[in-house]
Amino acid sequence: MVSRVSVIGVLSQNLSVITQNRKQLDRLNYSLATGQNFQELKFYGQDAARIVDLRKDIEARQSYIRSIEVTQSTTSSYDAILESLVDMTSSALSAAEPLSSQDIDFPTTTTVLANNFMLELEANLNIKLGDRFIFAGSNFGTAPVTDLRTLTLYNTTDLVSNGAVANTIETADTLPQHTVDAGGAASVESYLTGFTGAGTIDANAYARLRVTISDKQPVNYNLRATEPAFQNLVEGLLRLKSAAQAGLTEDEREEFLGDARNALDTARTQLRQLQASNGTILNELERTSQIHKGFITISQTALDDMTVADEAEVAVRISSLQNQLEASFTTIARQSQLTLVNFLR
Numbered sequence: 001m002v003s004r005v006s007v008i009g010v011l012s013q014n015l016s017v018i019t020q021n022r023k024q025l026d027r028l029n030y031s032l033a034t035g036q037n038f039q040e041l042k043f044y045g046q047d048a049a050r051i052v053d054l055r056k057d058i059e060a061r062q063s064y065i066r067s068i069e070v071t072q073s074t075t076s077s078y079d080a081i082l083e084s085l086v087d088m089t090s091s092a093l094s095a096a097e098p099l100s101s102q103d104i105d106f107p108t109t110t111t112v113l114a115n116n117f118m119l120e121l122e123a124n125l126n127i128k129l130g131d132r133f134i135f136a137g138s139n140f141g142t143a144p145v146t147d148l149r150t151l152t153l154y155n156t157t158d159l160v161s162n163g164a165v166a167n168t169i170e171t172a173d174t175l176p177q178h179t180v181d182a183g184g185a186a187s188v189e190s191y192l193t194g195f196t197g198a199g200t201i202d203a204n205a206y207a208r209l210r211v212t213i214s215d216k217q218p219v220n221y222n223l224r225a226t227e228p229a230f231q232n233l234v235e236g237l238l239r240l241k242s243a244a245q246a247g248l249t250e251d252e253r254e255e256f257l258g259d260a261r262n263a264l265d266t267a268r269t270q271l272r273q274l275q276a277s278n279g280t281i282l283n284e285l286e287r288t289s290q291i292h293k294g295f296i297t298i299s300q301t302a303l304d305d306m307t308v309a310d311e312a313e314v315a316v317r318i319s320s321l322q323n324q325l326e327a328s329f330t331t332i333a334r335q336s337q338l339t340l341v342n343f344l345r
Contacts, residue, residue, distance in 0.1 A: 050302075051303060054299045054302060054303050055303070057295070057299060058295075058296050058299050058300065058303075061292040061295055061296055062292075062296065064212070064213055064214055064288070064292055065289055065292050065293065067211050067212070067213060068211075068213050068285050068288060068289045068292075069289075070211075071211045071213070071219070071221055071285060072282070072285050072286075072289075073129060074129060074134050074221065074222065075221055075278055075281055075282050075285065076282065077127060077129060077134060078134070078223050078274075078278045079275065079278055079279065079282060081124045081127060082223075082271055082274055082275045082278065083275065084120075084124060085120075085121065085124060085233070085271055086268060086271050086272065086275070088117055088120050088121070089233060089236075089264055089267055089268040089271065090268065091113075091117070092113075092114075092117050092236060092237060092240060092260075092264050093261060093264045093265065093268070095110060095113045095114070095117075095240060096236075096240050096243075096257050096260040096261045096264060097257070097261065098110070098257075101243070101250065101253045101254060101257060102250060102253075106244065107244045107245070107246065108244075109244075110240065110241070110243065110244035111241060111244045113240075114237055114240045114241035114244065115149050115241070117237050117240075118148035118149050118237050118241075119148070119149065121145075121148060121230075121233060121234070121237065122145050122146075122147060122148050125144060125145040125225045125230065126143040126144065126145050128143075134222065134223075135223060135224060135225040136205070136224075136225065137202075137204050137205045137206055137207040137209075137222070137224045137225075137226070138204040138207035138209065139194065139202075139204045139205060142193060142194070143193060144192055144193060144194070144205065144224075144225035145191055145192060145193065145225055146190075146191055146192065146193050148191055148234065148237070148238075151189055151191060151234075151238055152180045152181075152187065152189060153180075153238070153241060153242045153245055154180060154181075154238065154239065154242040154256070155180070155181055155184075155242075155245075156248070156252055157181055157182050157183030157184050158179070158180065158181065158182050158183075158242075159252060159255050159256070159259075160255075160259075161251075161255055162183060163182075163183065164179075164182040164183065165179075165182065167179075167231075167235050167263075169228045169231050169232065170226070170231070171228065172206070173201050173202065173203040173205075173206055174199060174200065174201055175190055175192050175194060175195050175200045175201070175202050175205060175226065176190055176191065176192060176226055176231045176234075177189065177190045177195065177198060177199075177200070178190070178235065178238070191234045192205065192225060192226070205224060205225070205226050206224055206226055207222075207224075208220045208222060209221060209222040213284075213285060213288045213289075214288050214291070214292070217288065219281060219284060219285070221278075221281050221285075223274060223278070227270070227274065228270055229267050229270030229271045229273070229274055230267075232263045232264070232266045232267035232270060233263075233264065233267040233271075235263040235267075236259075236260045236261075236262075236263030236264035236266075236267055237260075237264075239256050239257075239259045239260035239263060240256075240257070240260040240264075242256050243256035243257045243260060
């Protein structure tokens, strides 16, 4: 049987092989240069949709992690401040239990101590992180607490034994306030900078801040200067300082000290409760952050398996293709001479 071979057909076939090999070589060179298998998703076939989904999930979780880290800076500050205030409250309780309130140095010593405690409390509640006062609710740009040392001292008409009503703790939108000289001028004051008079309303001072740390997982995380714990702490310190003023009888001084101890003891318990709540939030933030990081690690590994090129393997395949191309070019060169002898070689 005689077979006819078309030289043009053979040349075309070889050129087609060369073209395919050149395309494959270009892709391999791209992989070697970038570390990625393909430049476009369409070349990944069925894996393309999975790659897109994984990348979106990774981006979303990275965004959640950034939100968590910002929130952690605030909640960690709360934790440190609350611990400091618990220690300070314990020290104030000790000052409210003197060996003798009739000691000649009691007024001076107690006033100095009370002023120092007030300064410490004011400084902590006016802490600012970045551009935000973290105890100001949503009044981010305004320090929430005034100079506590400027608050007017209580006098004997403010004692319950003289008919005064105990201070009320505000828990709604009305700013905390207390009455001084209840049996006389009955002046209404507050330790908050936003206070403008009796019954001042400021919902922003009570605003709860929320951050979403995962899909359908919002967290309320902020503490406010209006917290009952801080109201009782201010009340206790003001009662302590009032006990050191001149002109009091021993019974009146002891009653002020007793009121101070009650308010401070309540404040310490409430501060511990705030610590516990804040600690729960800290744990939730850290646990969720670790879940996100674990997912990102696993997903990134899966992405790498699909998209990242093995440089050693790519280099071997490039070398093999180059050898094939060189052989193909040699064959084409011989066949293109179109002589029967060269064609049959």
